[in-house]
Amino acid sequence: MVGCTTVPETGRSQLNFISPAYEFSLGKAVFADVKRQYPASRDTNAIAMVTKVGQRIASVANLPGAEWEFVLFESSEVNAFCLPGGKIGVFTGILRYTKDEAGLAAVLGHEVAHAVAHHGAERMSQSMLIGLAGAALEAAISERASSRTAAAAAAAFGIGMIIGVELPHSRANESEADRIGLLYMARAGYNPAEAVNFWQRMGEQEKGKKSGPWFLRTHPVGEQRIEDLKKWMIEAQLQYRPRGNEVK
Ligand SMILES: [Zn+2]
Incomplete structure (x- = not known):
């Protein structure tokens, strides 16, 4: 049962008892839940932008076996996610903050990275270890997803809003x-510099508010986050190859 996997790019070893196939099946089940709860947007321009940015991020993501799917949901909630297996959801409410393609790429780059790094599976594995997810463990052994497991998975994957459970990623996983x-x-x-601009725009929303949007509550913007992004900027800029057709 003991499993250890390595995160691409950072090389960190992580605890992970969950096979990618099982993780992907949970991702699909949770995505189906989101589709039942939120209508798809009909804004063809915005859909085209989400698909384009999503495909470009997916094309550089190291997620073997992914079946990519990009859906823009009509909702004033400020949120975006990528589920295991490459299921990307964007809520129209976050487009106010992303502003343009590069801003959206900052969000989707971050969310796809959670999926590539199997942070959801890691979190489920940790909770199994401390005995908080008996049902999930049972299901992982039997490789069968029940609806209860899908709910636990939704929380672990960072989109507990569909079941009303708020479970922010750890600071280490966020970083x-x-x-x-x-x-x-x-x-x-x-341009990776736009990630700093996006998080600063989000951070502005945090000031003086007791309860900000879902995405901010699960992704708090502290000074450390901005400082770290600036620290990694040189490495990212070296890998930046403009394609010249960004819509501003
Ligand atoms: Zn995150």
Whole structure:
């Protein structure tokens, strides 16, 4: 049962009892739940942008076996996610903050990085270890996803909003997703400097508010986050190859 895997790009060893096939099946089940709860957007321009940015980030992501899918959901909630197996969801509410393709690439780079680094599986593995996820462990052994397991998975994958459970990623996982995400957006042809601008715009929303949007509560913007992004910027800029067709 003991499993250890290595995170691409950072080389960190992580605890992971969950096979990618099982993780992907949970990702699909959770994505189906989101599709049942939120209508798809009909804004053809915005859909085209999400698909384009999503495909460009996916093309540089190291996620073997992924079946990529990009959906823009109509919702004022400020949120975006990438589930295991490459299921990307963007809520129209976050487009106010991403502003343009590069801003969206910063978000999707970060979210795809969580999926590539198997942070959801890592979090489920940790909770199994401390005995908090008996049902998930049972299901992992039987490789069968029940709806209860899908709910636990939704929380572990960082999109507990569909079941009302808020479970922010650990600071370490957030930091790792920031670093990998920065490299992905640069390789996908988007200026990584825009990631700093995006997080600063989000951070402005945090000030003086008791309860900000979901994405901010699960992704708090502290000074450390901005400082770290600046620290990794030289490495990311070296990998930045502009493609010259960004829509501003
Ligand atoms: Zn995150």
